[in-house]
Amino acid sequence: MANRSRRFALISVCAALGVVCDSLITPGFSAGVWYGWIFMLAPMFGMILGPWDGFVATLISVMAGHSIAFRNVYEYVFTLGAPVCSMVSGLVYRGGLKKVLVYYTVMLLAYFLTPVSWRLPLWGMWDCYVAYVVLVVTMLFGGLEPESKRIYALSAFLGLEADVLFRIFLFVPCQTYRIFYGLTPKALALMWAAPAPVITPLKVGLATLFSYMVCPHVIRVLRRTGYVA
Numbered sequence: 001m002a003n004r005s006r007r008f009a010l011i012s013v014c015a016a017l018g019v020v021c022d023s024l025i026t027p028g029f030s031a032g033v034w035y036g037w038i039f040m041l042a043p044m045f046g047m048i049l050g051p052w053d054g055f056v057a058t059l060i061s062v063m064a065g066h067s068i069a070f071r072n073v074y075e076y077v078f079t080l081g082a083p084v085c086s087m088v089s090g091l092v093y094r095g096g097l098k099k100v101l102v103y104y105t106v107m108l109l110a111y112f113l114t115p116v117s118w119r120l121p122l123w124g125m126w127d128c129y130v131a132y133v134v135l136v137v138t139m140l141f142g143g144l145e146p147e148s149k150r151i152y153a154l155s156a157f158l159g160l161e162a163d164v165l166f167r168i169f170l171f172v173p174c175q176t177y178r179i180f181y182g183l184t185p186k187a188l189a190l191m192w193a194a195p196a197p198v199i200t201p202l203k204v205g206l207a208t209l210f211s212y213m214v215c216p217h218v219i220r221v222l223r224r225t226g227y228v229a
């Protein structure tokens with residue numbers, strides 16, 4: 001019962017922090033995939049809580065955060081990518097690279113098998129391709145040691161790009177670009193060449209660096225206090 005109470009408390013604290021970050025919208029830095037700052041903490045939630053509890057904590061964060069700082073109704077759908085980020089980061093951190101590979105492969109195949117994607121610039125998703133290559137190469141070399149500091153950066157990077165892939169899946173293969181926003185394929189192609197393919201990777205890099213520097217210390221403290229194994 002004590003362990004369950006601690007687990008619930010940790011999920012609640014992470015969710016509360018996530019609500020604050022998701023509610024913060026910085027003018028001039030809100031382009032790309034994320035409007036708020038949930039991308040900074042979503043990978044860490046997955047590493048601390050695990051893939052499933054991390055998913056739940058981040059889901060609570062974005063649903064509450066989007067209600068406090070309302071964007072539009074459609075964003076409630078796209079922000080489901082943030083819980084996916086936590087889930088994938090948790091899987092990578094715990095050695096579940098095969099499951100992550102399946103996810104990446106399915107998402108990329110869904111994109112490239114969608115006819116409208118053939119009219120979009122290839123470089124618009126360059127960071128997703130890099131993430132896929134990094135994932136495959138890591139698996140070929142047997143993964144990373146659990147105590148290696150690089151595992152925090154890898155978990156964050158692959159989790160964040162999994163979020164990006166999920167939103168692209170909703171936008172292109174699920175055709176929400178047309179259903180939600182009424183965009184034509186030509187307008188979609190122009191959007192694909194916009195600054196978003198540059199700004200989003202910058203945010204990924206920032207959050208990956210944050211996880212690399214901060215997560216080891218946070219998890220070490222939580223282990224000492226018995227909140228995580």
